[in-house]
Amino acid sequence: MTEKQSARHPPDADASTHESPSLFGARTTIEHVEEGSALAPKFDAGGLIPCVTTDFHSGEVLMVAVMNREALANTIQTGEAYYFSRSRQQLWHKGATSGLVQKVLEMRIDDDQDCVWLRVEIDGGASCHVGYRSCFYRRVPVGAQRERGGSLEFTEQEKTFDPKAVYGDAPNPTQL
Numbered sequence: 001m002t003e004k005q006s007a008r009h010p011p012d013a014d015a016s017t018h019e020s021p022s023l024f025g026a027r028t029t030i031e032h033v034e035e036g037s038a039l040a041p042k043f044d045a046g047g048l049i050p051c052v053t054t055d056f057h058s059g060e061v062l063m064v065a066v067m068n069r070e071a072l073a074n075t076i077q078t079g080e081a082y083y084f085s086r087s088r089q090q091l092w093h094k095g096a097t098s099g100l101v102q103k104v105l106e107m108r109i110d111d112d113q114d115c116v117w118l119r120v121e122i123d124g125g126a127s128c129h130v131g132y133r134s135c136f137y138r139r140v141p142v143g144a145q146r147e148r149g150g151s152l153e154f155t156e157q158e159k160t161f162d163p164k165a166v167y168g169d170a171p172n173p174t175q176l
């Protein structure tokens with residue numbers, strides 16, 4: 001992490017652990033990255049790596065987010081999912097506010113090590129701040145499905161929790 005990035009985090013940011021220098025290996029050769037046994041993640045120019053998170057038991061995609069080095073390190077060291085919030089520009093311990101912490105049962109890295117996959121269990125069964133189990137709660141009709149109209153179709157009929165009750169007046173992370 002650069003000093004500029006760490007300066008964005010307030011001193012009381014939820015960083016229970018600090019990255020040990022040995023957590024991430026160097027990206028030396030393609031063979032090393034693709035076939036080796038060392039974690040050597042590729043962060044983009046903004047210092048971020050995308051992460052897809054699925055329900056360990058159902059396989060359902062719960063969310064797609066990004067991590068910075070600190071988030072990835074914290075996730076590895078604590079076994080709970082940390083992300084980087086682009087809307088708030090800070091480290092984000094998922095569930096710190098809502099109590100819906102994601103317990104990471106398995107973490108995988110893809111072939112070129114530029115994408116992370118978390119397989120998680122969630123207390124309370126919900127993941128999405130809108131109140132749904134998955135962030136992907138609407139279907140976009142494609143091809144022949146458009147014969148029934150082009151509107152988004154809700155795949156979850158009920159919210160798992162009431163976001164107003166859980167978050168109160170906290171600012172909505174969704175930005176227009």
Ligand SMILES: [Zn+2]
Binds near residue numbers: 129134135
């Ligand atoms: Zn969501």
